[in-house]
Amino acid sequence: MTIVAASRVSPRRGGTGVRWLIGRLGGLLFVLWAAATLTFFALRLIPGDPAEALLGGPGSQASDEALAAAREEYGLNQPLWMQYLAQMGRYLLLDFGTSYSLREPVSSVIAEQFPGTLLLASLALALAWVLAITVAVWSARSGRIAGALGSALEVVAVALPHFWLATSLVLLFSTTLGWLPPISGRSPSGLVLPVITLAIPLAGFLGQVMRESLLNALSSPFAQSARTRGETATGVIWRHGLRHAALPAIGLSGWAFGTLVSGAVVVETVFARPGLGRTLLSAVQARDIPLVTGTVLVVALAYSLVTTLTDVLDRIADPRLRTEANA
Amino acid sequence: MKRPSVVETAPVVVLAFFVVSAVAPNLIAPGDPLAIDPLASFQAPSAGHPLGTDESGRDILTRIVHGAAPSLLIGVLATAIGVGLGLVLGIVGGLGPRWLDTTSTRFVEVLFAFPGLLLALLFIAIAGPGPVTSTIAVGLATAPGYARLVRSQVLSVRRSGYVEAALVLGHGWWRRLLRHILPNVTATLFVLVTLGVGQSIVWASSLSYLGLGVSPPAAEWGAMLNSGRTYVASFWWMTFFPGLAIVLSAAATTLLGRSLQSRVRSS
């Protein structure tokens, strides 16, 4: 029997965190640029005079002077590529034009309305996490029937339309019980119902993901192995299960943030709460194109930043993403 | 095959009800969903009107039953649009040459930058509101998700042992595509679609609720909610039951999708 030996050199692996991050940010910039480009060309698809569209469509009865001003402002009489470059330039400066329905620069409308929505979305995300963890842990602890119940709850929660949930909550907590104000405004107590409305469907979604990975983690050999070392069932959930359950949920939180902002469209309207969602809805209804595109692009920007952030968090929370790429 | 559990049968029963409603509404509620009776308006649920009547005295049960077709159809059509686009992008990405994959993946990423209903709202702002645009809008909004899933599915099937085995056996590209890749992608896609229809129904009804989709007096659940919302404090049944129909159908399709998924997985 002959033995042939072959050798293999194994230098240090390259791809460091910094390089990854630079790549990720590069991707982010690309996506933003492409989103803006897409929006630019989508707007050119609107039939009719783009100047008129910018001023609210054919029903706006825009005066000739206003149309001329809009053409001037957006360079609509210039060649397309010039318009495109000029538009991109303005976007770079966060200049999205002027909302004709609010008669305010779009950027200042957004600056005014975004913080409220951000607060709403963040609180809803936090609450959704708490609810999802609670249900996941509870149903993991309490056996099959609880598991089925938890699962059913999650499915129903996901299927709850925001508007229906919102009006039902108002009916229950404001009209019938009188505990919470039906309109939100900027008061802390007014935040309760909108936050709950946004959090419940999301909690259902996160809960599904968390419970599945929690159960996977709990039935995995390492959990079994911890049990043989004397770890209690609860201890296994807290020390092992939850981390694993949290991982996919962290990854999904960026996405969740996006759905929360679009959920805010409904919730802010129902609860008369100022915010970007409500701005967006009225802008869509009024076909206030500068305001719609500005809002959508800013949300896209924020959303992309948040997903990048969750990717970073994911890498921090899950060492496998950093080290096991080559296993 | 194990005996179906309650969790598996309940959604089938619910969906069967809605599908019958959609296909043959007159079997369940033989009335005209648009027939008005102004003097019998705002009636609470009773024997005559099990789910009450709305502001024009229309029977809500009849409307929900007759509303199943448009409501579900919008969800299904939107999903079909989303899946169709997703299939094209996903298959192009999963099977095409590398540059095409990169391009389509990037494109999907860009669409992904508009989360949730944002893409739909942008589309409606451009194309104007209405049932057709809202259906397309929801389809567009769901497409990137499907594209991503289809692509990963195509890739995993393409890299699977059996496709490789076919290659090793000397089978050509088309044969591998038609015999192995597409059928297996379709099988799992069916599950994805079932899971997605529920979300599309909710989204489409949200758009109707916001007045951007189907408009009253059409018997569509979101539109019914839209016209009932004014009266929510006084006449809860006008919003409660259409909402319940949305929740039930969405939850049922999701549950069905999940049990299909677990069956596919376990076999």
Next chain:
Amino acid sequence: MAIRPSSPSRTATSRTKTSRTAATRAGLAISGLTLTALILSGCAPAADNGGSSDPVAGGTLTYATGDAEPTCLDPHVGGNYPQALVATQYLESLVSLDASGAVIPWLATEWSEAEDGLSWDFTLRDNVTFTDGEPLNAAAVQANVAHVQDPATGSSTGYLALGKVTGVEAVSDTVVRFTLSAPDSALLESLSQPWVAMQSPAALERAKEVNCESPVGTGPFVVTEWDRQNSITLERNDDYTSPPADAADGDGPYLDSIVWRFVPDSATRYAALASGEVDVIDNAQPDALVAADDDDSLEELDAPRPGASNRLELNSGIAPFNDVAVREAFIRAANVNDGITSLFFGTAERSYSALSSVEPLGVSDPDLFDFDLEKSNELLDAAGWTERDADGYRVKDGERLTVTFPVSTNQSIPAEQSLFEQIQATTKEAGFDVVLEPGDLSTWYATLAANEYNVVSAPYTKVGPDVLRILYHSDGITPAPSGYFANLAQVNLPELDTLLTEASEVSDAEQRSQLYADAQQIVLDGFYILPLYDQQNHYLYNTAVEGLRAMPTVSTPTLAEAWLDR
């Protein structure tokens, strides 16, 4: 002729003779998102709750409005009803109207018209200062008129109200003279409107955006903060000295502040009122009014917007409604009464007139609007619409009897939209295919401008029967520079034109009344319109709110005398 406020003008005389309500020309107003001009309400203010307790100063009142959020708080700019609603709290006009419709002093104490009617002198109230310390004087009035008439301001309603004003000069510090291009007996009513209210000339000097955010007036409250999409905060003007002549005695304003919230969702608005979160709501919906009836802690203030009634206009300019028989058939086939009864819960009364029920010259003819399906069918058969297609719609020459009905969701409240749906359902029996096209204002305007409608509800209102001239004179078919045209029924009858022009110029009351009656009869007999009910304007408020009343001018609520009993 110098006229003291106590001695009514000729027009005013005829008015007092004919009715408790004022009926005179007034400016053109854009109400909500509607063109409206208003006269005072026929209803007494509902604030007199026994009046046993004395007003208490202090507290914050929260007002929730369902009207759109203004884009500018200076009602000179644009000029719509939402602006008027809030501006009533911080701006004041030269004159006002009392409950009987008579012109009474406000910032001007007296006025006189020149013999030729081409100039008016106003004497201003002494010692009135704007809340920025600027004095109210002739120069200030000059500056205000100049501001309204400056194209850069973008005034629409105020601009039209001052249409005949060619110049303003300061006779003295307290006397200001308006010169006119032609006599204008509606000038006083025009000046009573919030859209030409007086603002600090120094404030007007500021950039438009700034003045839009914090207009400065002489009113009982001061705008201190505008949190967009949420609320406007108003604080008491401690130096307030200038209530209108009909104000209750007392040393108001009593409220420390007002929070003016924007709550567009009607159900939420009512829920907020019922839960005590807000104190006053406007645009109360019928079901809320009924619910409030059973709620001891809520009161209603009904101040119907005067002028024309809410009615459907049948476009006689294009087929199928260019045929009077088809118009009649449509009107006969529409069962409106049952819908109004059920949808409005008795809060609105059926109208059979082109004019609001508070208009003394309104002509009602219920017989013309009887629901009569049989007659409708006969008419259509006779008109050649004899066949029916598979869906039960009538067909003529392969053409379905389709009626396009654009509905502005901004202008029609849900109950009204439901009523339209019921009209759609009932006229279907006769074979009409009514296509409801709900849309936002922009789409709605576009459909009208393109003449692609057969039926439309456009609650255009103008004080007095002169509204008929705007609505049914053939001049109104030609679009105004803005693109809008008021004669949406496209009535084009020379004899009607003659009647309406004559009526607007004649000064004899009897004759005028007869002319308007004849004109209305022509419109009604021609089945151009289907009247529904008066323009609804209901407020609900917590019983803790005392002293709330609607201004007799444009029916906006004023909180100048309001106080909180809690």
Next chain:
Amino acid sequence: MSVEAIYSAARVGAAPLVRIDGLTVRFAGADSPAVDNITLTIAAGECLALVGESGSGKSVTARSLVGLAGAGAQVSADTLEVNGLSLLGLSERRLERMRGAVVGSISQDALVSLDPLRLIGREVDDALRLHTRLSPTDRRARVLQLLTQSGIPDPETRVGQRSGELSGGLRQRVLIAAALAAGPRILIADEPTTALDSQVRDGVLRLIADQATAGTAVLLISHDLTAVAAIADRVAVMKDGRIVEEGDTSAVLHNPQHPYTRQLLAASPANKPRHQLLLSGPTARESLPSTRTGDRTASAPEPRPALALEATDLSVAFSSGRDRSRPVLQNVSFALPVGTTLGLVGPSGSGKTTLARIALGLQQPDSGELRLLGKPWSSTPEKLRRADRALIGAIYQDPLGSFDPRSTVRAILADAVQRDGASPSRAGRTTRVTELLDSVGLASNIAERRPHSLSGGQRQRVAIARALAAEPRVLILDEPVSALDVTIQAQILDLLDALQRDRGLSYLFISHDTDVIAHMSDSVLRLD
């Protein structure tokens, strides 16, 4: 009972530390008990090996000893004692106090039994935290000490790492350290060496043997009799939940009484010369192909090239996956003469699979060349290569994954038979499928079943049948028996050997198991 009390009970000494009498474990819904009335004792300092194939109940027995028999398990016994403490009716709380403190466990899957998200130090510290009152500083020192004792180099660094950064052998050593942390008197090692390379395996076994020497009672569970022979004092052989034979290791190994024990011993490829059938007797006959029919062997032999595969300086810089930094193969050369087997061994990640993929034409080497039967192969474009693909076939470790999940066995084989261009008639295909099944010792009635309803051995036979369908001359066998129990493994190895002799096939045989390689190969290529 407190931990101290348990310890003092242990010190009484003489009695066996583990006493099992009449242990029966049933699972809800199962027809027969998983463990059926077994009796065992293990004394201090003794190592008992519990041997059997999968499903024999050995793992359930082990888990019963720590009260973790599993969900739905009904455990009954006359005696079930560890360290003098009866587990019967013990509360969950007291069981938790016992686990890790009295009984330490090393679980089966070394690679996945450490939480990938937790630091190694914490995993080892668990038992200390739960069962001792040491201060954090003391615990840290103890963890380092334990890691050192378990033969882990540079423990200071390791405590701050996670399992992903450790090799399989190190992971198993960490698990041993974690199991021993609280100083248990009893150690259960359940298949501690599965998935480990052979060199690593020996080290781990030695470490476990050391524990017995130090006075711990060790229960070692394995499917491979010979593998445990080196360290076990006694051996108990389990089959279908019962102990069929028990005795001193040398007695059982050299003088097996029970036929099953004999079969197990025979099935092990260790130290079996090349071409020796592992199994004999009626079972073996049945599972081997019947004598070949047909005319293919009779056809005139073509002038055959001497080398089935010939690799010259194959190099692959990067794997096709995500990692772009590590060369996978560097200047690998080998030759596989026709009709022989080249064994390919090496630790995981050493490029065995990449080499197999190059041989199958699924991947291109960055440099160097691989020739198939004397003709260029790796450098040929796919279009031209397709014609010759029939010459080379493959069998994988996971046959299930290589079958289209929608297909029946018949469809799988028919698909393989039906070659592009020339597809035989329907009847011809049916005959050929039966023929193929027969050639791998499968009955034709299996054709209508789906692969997932087959046993592991049957699946592998179907995979072999499919590979044979194209009449290949070379087969790439990538861990073909790794997932199989010893007996089944022996059957497959025998089958492969028979096929090779019968058809003159050339094998590139990849395995991590040196015994299998030694038994099957004519020459061995070792990748590092």
